[in-house]
Amino acid sequence: PVPATPIAVNHKQNEQFNRRHGAVKREFKDDDLVYAEYHHRNIKSWIPGRVVERKGSVNYIVQLDLEGRQRIVSSHVNQLRPRYDAEVPDQVQQRLPWEILIEEARPLLLADQEE
Structure with a gap:
């Protein structure tokens, strides 16, 4: 067998690590x-x-809202999580009233109680 180059070995190790972790x-x-x-x-x-700006491949400039005060910080991508707007459009609320959700969940709740 032909010995692998260090670059190929490193690439393979990265793939294995990412799959496992x-x-x-x-x-x-x-x-x-x-x-x-x-x-x-x-x-x-x-x-x-x-996010204000991306700096490099993994760093970002982020504007934080600290109890009404604005602060600019530099954060690694591992220190960031996506945030979604909490406001739900009226159309979505009309399509999914609580009664429908409760009716869908009721059979599941009854099945859990029987076990």
Whole structure:
């Protein structure tokens, strides 16, 4: 057998690691809503923010909303999570009233009680 080049070995190891550990490629665009991991006084919390700019392949400039004050921080992609707007359009609320959701869940709840 022909010995593999170091580059090929490294590529293969990366593929195996990503398959085993579930590495997920995350990317954000400017103005995307995110939660950013924020450390203050040795306390970690997730703060709502907005991506201002991408810096390199894994770093982002993020504007955080800290209790009404705006703060700009640099965050690694692993310190960011997507945030979705909590407002639901009226059309969606009309299509999925609570009665329908309860009726759909009732057979599942009854099946759980029988077990």
